[in-house]
Amino acid sequence: MTTSLLPLWITLGYIGVALFIGLRARGGHLMDSLEEWGVAGRSMGPITLYLLIAAGSISAYTFMGAPGWAYSKGVAVFYVVIYLSYLALVAWYCGPKVWAFGQRFGHVTQGAAIADRYQSPLLGGLAALVMSIGSLAYAVLQTIGSAYILSVMSGGRIPVWAGVIVILSVIAIYLYVSGQRAIGLTNAFQGILMLVVAWTVGLWAAHHATGEMGFASVFERLAAERPAFLTLPGADGKMSFAFWTTSIIVSMLSFMPPVWSQWMSARSADTIRRSATWLPTYYIVVLPMVVVGFIGITALPNLGRADTVALEFALQNLPSWLVGLLGAGTLAAAMSSCEPFLHSVSMAYAKDIAQPLFRLGDAATARLARRLLIPIMALIVAPVAISEPSNLIMILLVGLGFATQVLPAFIGMFLWTRASRWGVLAGILSGFSVTLAFTLVWPNPLGIHAGFWGLMINLPLFVIVSCLTPPVRDDVVERFFELAIPGRLPSGRR
Amino acid sequence: MKHYVVRPRSGKGWILTLAFVALIALGLWPVIGWFNLPRLWLGLPWLAIWTYVIVLGCWLAMLLANRWLRVPSHDD
Numbered sequence: 043m044t045t046s047l048l049p050l051w052i053t054l055g056y057i058g059v060a061l062f063i064g065l066r067a068r069g070g071h072l073m074d075s076l077e078e079w080g081v082a083g084r085s086m087g088p089i090t091l092y093l094l095i096a097a098g099s100i101s102a103y104t105f106m107g108a109p110g111w112a113y114s115k116g117v118a119v120f121y122v123v124i125y126l127s128y129l130a131l132v133a134w135y136c137g138p139k140v141w142a143f144g145q146r147f148g149h150v151t152q153g154a155a156i157a158d159r160y161q162s163p164l165l166g167g168l169a170a171l172v173m174s175i176g177s178l179a180y181a182v183l184q185t186i187g188s189a190y191i192l193s194v195m196s197g198g199r200i201p202v203w204a205g206v207i208v209i210l211s212v213i214a215i216y217l218y219v220s221g222q223r224a225i226g227l228t229n230a231f232q233g234i235l236m237l238v239v240a241w242t243v244g245l246w247a248a249h250h251a252t253g254e255m256g257f258a259s260v261f262e263r264l265a266a267e268r269p270a271f272l273t274l275p276g277a278d279g280k281m282s283f284a285f286w287t288t289s290i291i292v293s294m295l296s297f298m299p300p301v302w303s304q305w306m307s308a309r310s311a312d313t314i315r316r317s318a319t320w321l322p323t324y325y326i327v328v329l330p331m332v333v334v335g336f337i338g339i340t341a342l343p344n345l346g347r348a349d350t351v352a353l354e355f356a357l358q359n360l361p362s363w364l365v366g367l368l369g370a371g372t373l374a375a376a377m378s379s380c381e382p383f384l385h386s387v388s389m390a391y392a393k394d395i396a397q398p399l400f401r402l403g404d405a406a407t408a409r410l411a412r413r414l415l416i417p418i419m420a421l422i423v424a425p426v427a428i429s430e431p432s433n434l435i436m437i438l439l440v441g442l443g444f445a446t447q448v449l450p451a452f453i454g455m456f457l458w459t460r461a462s463r464w465g466v467l468a469g470i471l472s473g474f475s476v477t478l479a480f481t482l483v484w485p486n487p488l489g490i491h492a493g494f495w496g497l498m499i500n501l502p503l504f505v506i507v508s509c510l511t512p513p514v515r516d517d518v519v520e521r522f523f524e525l526a527i528p529g530r531l532p533s534g535r536r
Numbered sequence: 537m538k539h540y541v542v543r544p545r546s547g548k549g550w551i552l553t554l555a556f557v558a559l560i561a562l563g564l565w566p567v568i569g570w571f572n573l574p575r576l577w578l579g580l581p582w583l584a585i586w587t588y589v590i591v592l593g594c595w596l597a598m599l600l601a602n603r604w605l606r607v608p609s610h611d612d
Contacts, residue, residue: 258579269574283565319598460539
């Protein structure tokens, strides 16, 4: 814990700036429709979208978990950089199509697109409901991370429960007022801040540890003294080739709902391609923070919790202003990932579940989505975050495992016309059951990711059942694939 | 209607598809095993260097794809 108040003031200053930007993001736009509040009127340009997607994919994990992985496992941590780059390829291919569906058919949520493609509000609602489990668990984890940072930066003066309330209140205010526009602009600010903080902290830490403004000496020492950290399966022996490979595949194929909202917020299909093209360049943000974890292997050999290595090293060795910047950067990473998930859950509950269930009009649905933010935060996220449940990681893993199991729904949107609603349903349910069993009962058999086992059952069943059951109406399939086939996006706003 | 699986419609489309698939293969086993050595290059572990080679490859492949598919820009 720090005794200086400077880190706290820097961190609180960051929160103030984020709040100001979030409120200003509204810019006179009326937030009375999901087109505006949900997808920012499909208006975001390439730079904002680049920073929105980049910052959204860089969570508190990059500032806490990734250095922790480097500290406990070694180079195994780089699988994250690889799958994030592959997600950019996925965004390049699928993003423009999702944008075109949204623009042509009026979709504002992932569930709405699924319901439309398979002519099944039930399937759309089911997908939205179960996707929300992983989304909420993710938001809770980021909220806990944010509150922990505030606690550390304040030297314990701000307890975790108060930190949770502060962070969620700030996010609630600007999300309610400015919706997706707030996420876009705050993520842009947070994305730049994270990049600057990560490299400043990484280079400063390396200089402090080795006397050089580079990372070579850090790794030369490890190569000589602890070479197990430089190869798989890593120092703890847990990252086998099988787990590395299947983790990347499963992570790459997880189409989380906020990503869809981000794609649909673009000004044009071309905007998404341009942003996706440059996305991999952002992931140099991971390298310096990982290096801090590697430095910790020799500098902090007896750490109790690996994911505190960057903060502990900073508190013990870096000047107060840099500790404050690290706190602000970590908080930015946590908030930039938390807010899109909260926003997408609100929209999914209102648009994909409440609207078809209660036959609400579009205006009432938009009002409901905004208002749902408050109970979701106050009744679900805050109490769970304050109680800091020990099985939250498990909930998150199961939730993310499910996200991958929705893959058949997307294959039927982008690649295969014959996909039927029963095929998708069979694939999702079987894949989810297998993932659940191989996460809770028999974790990752043969060192293969549980979600990958799920896909191995899911995809064949999806194909077989689709071929055996009636396809979706021709006119629906044709209007989707008119847009999904390369080169056939609508002219004018490609 | 006659059902189908979406495929690239030109030679360049096929090349790009194969480039994307190859890039993904470069980050998985068995390729990753060839770089799994406790050696350094430019001061970084081989696996870290290989990771950023893949990052660079993804960026270049998409740059090339944008140029080849001649997607017109409507952004200011």
